[in-house]
Amino acid sequence: MSDTTDDQLLALARAMIDLDHPVKRDAAAWAAANLGQHDLVEADHQSRFAVDDWRRCAERGIQGLLVPTQHGGQGADLATTLLTLEGLGYGCADNGLTFALASQIMSTQVALVRFATDEQRARWLPGLLDGSRFAALGMTEPNSGSDAFALEATAERLDDGSYRVNGHKSYLTFGPVCDLCIVFASTNPEAGSWGVSAFLVPTDLPGVDVGPLREKMGMRTTPFGDLTFTDVVVPADSLLGREGAGASIFGAILDIERAYVFAPQIGAMERQLDDTIGYAKDREQGGHPIGHYQAVSHRIVAMKERHEQSRLLLYRAAMADATGRGITLAASLAKVAACDAGIASSIDAATVHGAKGYVSEFGVERQLRDAVGGLVYSGSTDVLRNIVARVLGVT
Ligand SMILES: Cc1cc2nc3c(=O)[nH]c(=O)nc-3n(C[C@H](O)[C@H](O)[C@H](O)COP(=O)(O)OP(=O)(O)OC[C@H]3O[C@@H](n4cnc5c(N)ncnc54)[C@H](O)[C@@H]3O)c2cc1C
Incomplete structure (x- = not known):
């Protein structure tokens, strides 16, 4: 195993165990201060897309994180990239924006970096990295x-x-x-x-x-x-x-996308957990904060379990990737777990918030709407379960 691999594994292990990793916290603070919290951009009916926020991310070098410096990127390691995506998901409630970032970083840009010629990269990567073009x-x-x-x-x-x-x-x-x-x-x-x-x-x-x-x-x-x-x-x-x-190009890209595209959602799940804990402490019914009732506190514990499990599987896939092993199994498990966790925890968050969890103005219900797409993109969870069963030799 090379030093580089050892360094990557160490960085990923640190990222895995440190929920307050400074890279993640910095990205979250930057996102909260600089990005909109849009559920929908009403002004732009062709895209509903926060283009200004996208460009702000590009100015900060986010699109270029994983792209090697010789191709105009930041040359960041996988741990830094994943921690940054998690932090963005924590600090920015616009899950559509953070999904789009993860999607471009982990699919089209990976395809160009890994499989394109120098001429093809020179033609397309600069515009993708500076936020002026889309793929x-x-x-x-x-x-x-x-x-x-x-x-x-x-x-x-x-x-x-x-x-x-x-x-x-x-x-x-x-x-x-x-x-x-x-x-x-x-x-x-x-x-x-x-x-x-x-x-x-x-x-x-x-x-x-x-x-x-x-x-x-x-x-x-x-x-x-x-x-x-x-x-x-x-x-x-x-x-x-x-x-x-x-x-083979599609298979390689899809493994990467499946493994990492949920990084922002894992950050969003942590924000949802913190918001729900805050609400359970503040909201009183029957003379007690509602968190005093075990039915409420256990929902929150289940949210915590799901968040940490999803996070561990994300970094477990990254570690397999860093050692050069095939990541099909790890990536499929990571995506299935994060998708199921996102949906279940969004229902728990809505339940704990009572009517405020259902009414749109409080921003709780949107997490559930945002999480449902994960059942389908980058391979449906049912199809990914088929893959896991095949790798396990069950089918
Ligand atoms: C938010 C989002 C972003 C997307 N982005 C892209 C993109 O950038 N590029 C792109 O090319 N596509 C993209 N897609 C499309 C996505 O890849 C497909 O929707 C997905 O592959 C499923 O295909 P389908 O919708 O035709 O469903 P189908 O394949 O018709 O599946 C319908 C249902 O049948 C089940 N099913 C199908 N086959 C099996 C099986 N063998 N075993 C068990 N169950 C099965 C599925 O799990 C699902 O529940 C995106 C989709 C979404 C929702």
């Missing part, structure tokens, strides 16, 4: 979701080496605002998943139709929508990795 990851289609490689999008190689892309990609994070879409399409339909390739497709090309914003239950500030590609011709150097490498 979507285009896998899901109307007829292929969990069964991702049943995709119908095609990319036909033309005589001059360029490709003609056709297809419809749906429910894409950043869809309505993206400048770049990493499109997964079949270059050899007979080869199944081995025939899938990934392309960097600029959305200003003729034949790209950027669909309107899709409104959703929660994380309403995350831009979300569809893109269609009709005879879009992209040059040969738009290929990300080799032809036919799309499935």
Whole structure:
């Protein structure tokens, strides 16, 4: 094991055991002071997105945290990146914004850093890191979701080496605002998943139709929508990795995204816990603070358990990652646990707050709406349970 790996493991272990880690606390304080607490941005009907906050994060270097310095990023280690995302989730109630940050950092940017050529990185990374451009990851289609490689999008190689892309990609994070879409399409339909390739497709090309914003239950500030590609011709150097490498690129990105995309939500769960403890101490009924009643205090203890369990699994996945081991099992467990915890704790928080937990103006119910999407994105929790069962040799 190299010193670098040892250093990373030590940093992750410190992050794991220190709930008051200074990196996390600094990020939380910065987010509370500098970012909006939006549930919805009413002014911008194309995205509902707090663009100014996004740019403020870019100025602070957040989008570039995990990107190596030679590619224009901060070159931060995984522990610093995860602690920062947790802190942002604690300090900023706009879970749509923090989800979008985690999503870009852990999916499209990871794809570019790991699989792109120097020319491709030089073209796309600067704008993503300075907050002026957006990228979507285009896998899901109307007829292929969990069964991702049943995709119908095609990319036909033309005589001059360029490709003609056709297809419809749906429910894409950043869809309505993206400048770049990493499109997964079949270059050899007979080869199944081995025939899938990934392309960097600029959305200003003729034949790209950027669909309107899709409104959703929660994380309403995350831009979300569809893109269609009709005879879009992209040059040969738009290929990300080799032809036919799309499935392995997608699998690698998805493991990373699944492992880490919940980092901000874990911070948000801690904020929710602290708010609920405060309320249970302040609110009196029957002559006592409601926290005096075991039914209330045990709900809060369950919230604490769930928060810590989710956090441990997040850093456990990161440690497996740092040692270079496969993280499919750890990432799947981390995502399932954090998703279930977020929903269960949001119901507990709402219950402890009584009517204030249900009425929108107090900001308690939005946590539940924001948590539900986790059941679906980056692989549904049911599909992830299938993966865990397979790794365990049960199926
Ligand atoms: C907030 C959000 C962000 C997203 N961002 C992106 C993005 O950036 N890029 C992108 O490409 N996609 C994105 N998606 C789409 C997401 O990846 C898909 O919604 C997901 O893969 C599920 O596909 P589906 O919606 O078609 O559901 P389906 O696959 O049709 O599943 C419907 C139900 O059937 C269950 N099911 C399906 N197959 C199985 C099985 N084998 N075993 C057990 N149960 C099964 C599922 O668990 C689910 O409950 C996003 C979705 C959301 C909600």
